[in-house]
Amino acid sequence: MCVVNTALSVMAYDYPTEKLSVYVSDDGGSKLTLFAFMEAARFATHWLPYCRKNNIVERCPDAYFKSNNSWFPDTNRIKMMYKNMRVRVENVVQEGTISRDYMTNEGESEAFSRWTDEFTPQNHPPVVQVLLEQSKDKDVTGHTMPNLVYVSRGKSMNLPHNFKAGALNVLLRVSATMTNAPVILTLDTDMYSNDPRTPVRVLCYLLDPAMDPKLGYIQFPQIFHGINENDIYGGQLKLEFQIEPSGMDGLVGPSYVGTGCFFRRGVFFGGPSETPELNQDHLVNESINSKEVLAVAHHVADCNFEKKTKWGTEMGLRYGSLVEDFYTSYLLQCKGWKSIFCNPKRPAFLGNSPINLHSILNQIMRWCVGLLEVAFCRYSPITFGVKSINPLTGLCYAHFAFWPIWSIPITIYAFVPQLALLNCASIFPKVCPSKHSLASQL
Ligand SMILES: O=c1ccn([C@@H]2O[C@H](COP(=O)(O)OP(=O)(O)O[C@H]3O[C@H](CO)[C@@H](O)[C@H](O)[C@H]3O)[C@@H](O)[C@H]2O)c(=O)[nH]1
Ligand SMILES: [Mn+2]
Structure with a gap:
């Protein structure tokens, strides 16, 4: 969930969404990470307009819901959605696999089909999956979404x-x-x-x-x-x-x-x-x-x-x-x-x-x-x-x-110093009066 929060916090930048693209690198090559980002993309269509409308400064959802921020009419609804997303992602991570019930459309199951039996974190072909596209995807208020692209090299x-x-x-x-x-x-x-x-x-x-x-x-x-x-x-x-x-x-x-x-x-x-x-x-x-x-x-x-x-x-x-x-x-x-x-x-x-x-x-x-x-x-x-x-x-x-x-x-x-103390040896030179006076003269 940490990486999902990172991406959501920058997708919600106060900047024209049609000029913003977020690329996520998954060096572990895990379909669970891709699943988390599919969920994040859906949640973002609610989170971005919520931040914009209410002028939220804390745009990392986890940090926002943890801090006691001001309350708006739709705060509870968004908080609930965030919690649901979290539970779904955590369930999938615990189970270690994504069951069919969690997939909402054909495109999603097709994306996961790239994780064949030979696919390991150290040995696999590249996966580039567009999760949100500016020219097509809109948030719940009809505003353009930034691009969100999952990349596993x-x-x-x-x-x-x-x-x-x-x-x-x-x-x-x-x-x-x-x-x-x-x-x-x-x-x-x-x-x-x-x-x-x-x-x-x-x-x-x-x-x-x-x-x-x-x-x-x-x-x-x-x-x-x-x-x-x-x-x-x-x-x-x-x-x-x-x-x-x-x-x-x-x-x-x-x-x-x-x-x-x-x-x-x-x-x-x-x-x-x-x-x-x-x-x-x-x-x-x-x-x-x-x-x-x-x-x-x-x-x-x-x-x-x-x-x-x-x-x-x-x-x-x-x-x-x-x-x-x-x-x-x-x-x-x-x-x-x-x-x-x-x-x-x-x-x-x-x-x-x-x-x-x-x-x-x-x-x-x-x-x-x-x-x-x-x-x-x-x-x-x-x-x-x-x-x-x-x-x-x-x-x-x-x-x-x-x-x-x-x-x-x-x-x-x-x-x-400890060894010297144990052996009764001195590690610093003895103070010699003539040198001492020379040093103080200097
Ligand atoms: O093979 C790798 C190893 C790391 N990472 C990513 O690198 C980032 C930083 O790794 P992290 O484990 O957090 O390392 P830190 O010791 O915290 O990294 C500090 O030191 C690194 C080396 O100087 C810098 O790259 C980091 O930005 C800096 O925060 C993470 O997002 C990882 O996903 C990869 O993508 N592939
Ligand atoms: Mn770090």
Whole structure:
């Protein structure tokens, strides 16, 4: 349900719906996720007009119903619908399969028929399913709905899937073939939009004629909710996600942190592409549910598509590091792209952070491996970055990339004093009067 809330919160953006498309990546390749989104698409036809009519600010349904918000005549009805949707999704997840009673039309059962016996999360053909289409689907008041597209990229055991970077690159390509909007927001499943006016705020930067044309992306901070009361594991990560990006904003801009970031599409698509549908000026005139458009979308979502292309090296999110966000933005800035850190009073996005020791250690370990991959690659910030961006930004990136090395002195410091105490040895030099006076003189 978390991912459904993420999608609903951005579908309900205070922005013309005919210009909004939401692409959901299901890297687990589960038909249960597709089912949840079919339910979400139906619920959205009630939720969007409700938010618009009552000027709701909290547009993530779960957060809205949890907070004691103002009451409107149709609040109870919508709340009931949300609960029903939740129960249906939870039932299906518990049963692990979707029985016929849950399918409302032929189109739906046809979509699920793609999950054949050979279909496994690690090995399956791509699935692109249009759940809502602007030109056809209307909400209950007759207003256009935004596009909602489910994407599960093709996977093969014999080919590298490149983790999140690979998943995002498929979304970049599928969206290019279907709608090709010039501005893209990437949002993780564990976050949701907390402010419906965010796209307008972003456009103020992107459309400002005085703005540097090399402005590539606008990053919002990751702000977490639901952290343990005393935040014993420092899960807010204020330094990494709020303070340090503000500092980098004074140079050429902050790094990308994987979520809550609006990009110019051009940043990811280098020069002209061999696939005409992936060019920046490609205009989609047909229905996104037409056979031709879907065929191209499936083609670019296939696991073989990237072979012998520049995806992951010069196009899209860059491969080679587990922190694809950090690595990609670093290389983009080396190419001259600039960024902006936008930290409004009301957080634009809210998210979850790990709250138990096991998942925190797992996350930190992944980050450390990813950062060291950048620190010791041929484009290391300390050698390549300081020359390519500017010395200060290069040092900022180096500061992050070499951050895992701190674990060595910290571990030593955690043990040496105790060992010294047990062995009655002194770890600090004895104070020698002559040196002491010298030091005080200095
Ligand atoms: O093979 C993968 C792995 C992850 N994801 C998605 O990546 C997102 C982030 O994953 P999560 O498990 O939440 O990782 P975190 O440790 O919380 O991620 C932080 O660190 C990552 C690496 O730097 C960034 O990409 C994230 O945005 C940032 O929140 C989720 O939406 C996942 O669905 C994939 O699609 N495919
Ligand atoms: Mn996360």
